[in-house]
Amino acid sequence: MTDILRVQTAVVSYGSVRILDGVDLRVTDGEALGVVGPNGAGKTTLLNVIAGAVATAQGRVFLAHEDVTRLDPAARCRRGIGRAFQIPRPFGVLTVLENVLVPAMHGAQLPTARAYERAVTVLERCGLLPLANRRADTLGLLHRKRLELARALAAGPRVLLLDEIAAGLTDAESEDLVDLILEVRAGGTSIVWIEHVMHVLLRVVDRLVCLDGGRVIADGEPRAVLDDDVVVGAYLGPQPGVHAKERTP
Structure with missing residues (x-):
């Protein structure tokens, strides 16, 4: 292979x-x-x-x-190349959705409309869509781990x-x-x-x-x-x- x-x-x-x-x-x-x-x-x-x-x-x-x-x-x-760290460090003052938009726009370099589509898809995949408008610093450990993974996936890693x-x-x-x-x-x-x-x-x-x-x-x-x-x-x-x-x- x-x-x-x-x-x-x-x-x-x-x-x-x-x-x-x-x-x-x-x-x-x-x-x-x-x-x-x-x-x-x-x-x-x-x-x-x-x-x-x-x-x-x-x-x-x-x-x-x-x-x-x-x-x-x-x-x-x-x-x-995407990465999820052992200790999640999301942008605490941003929402869950905004945290995922950052790598979609700057990592995957998607235009705004497509970045929103990517972010929503990734949040749904990671079970975080109901929390999209929550501030990241209010999440428990499991959801922060999921958000860490979602941020890595939003960049479209190979x-x-x-x-x-x-x-x-x-x-x-x-x-x-x-x-x-x-x-x-x-x-x-x-x-x-x-x-x-x-x-x-x-x-x-x-x-x-x-x-x-x-x-x-x-x-x-x-x-x-x-x-x-x-x-x-x-x-x-x-x-x-x-x-x-x-x-x-």
């Missing part, structure tokens, strides 16, 4: 600390990829590199066949980056969010998702990549990656005499 996203030998350092150490990543068109790893493995930095929020000391980023390495986040958004979007939600709320993400994926959007809530992640992704120490240590079918001794060791440390399947993270 055709690659929609490629990261080639990405290196990111802060002073003497290397956060990403030659990371290679590929996502095929329509694929849902999960990214896992212990805290400090470099997962969010990898999303920052893809989105253009962090520059690489080495390496390149391609969206489809275009080298976007030197483009800033706004330019990458316009080309089809690749959607999700950073622990299920964090802080109850199991029932997480399942509702997963249903929405599955709908997004069914529409053809490729997904790269960092998540610690593993049962949520496994409902969506085709493939898992595990990072540790800024390097890819496993890449493959989700269950096989989670059962890999190297992956389990990255989470728990060496456990002599215990089989990997007994200590899957």
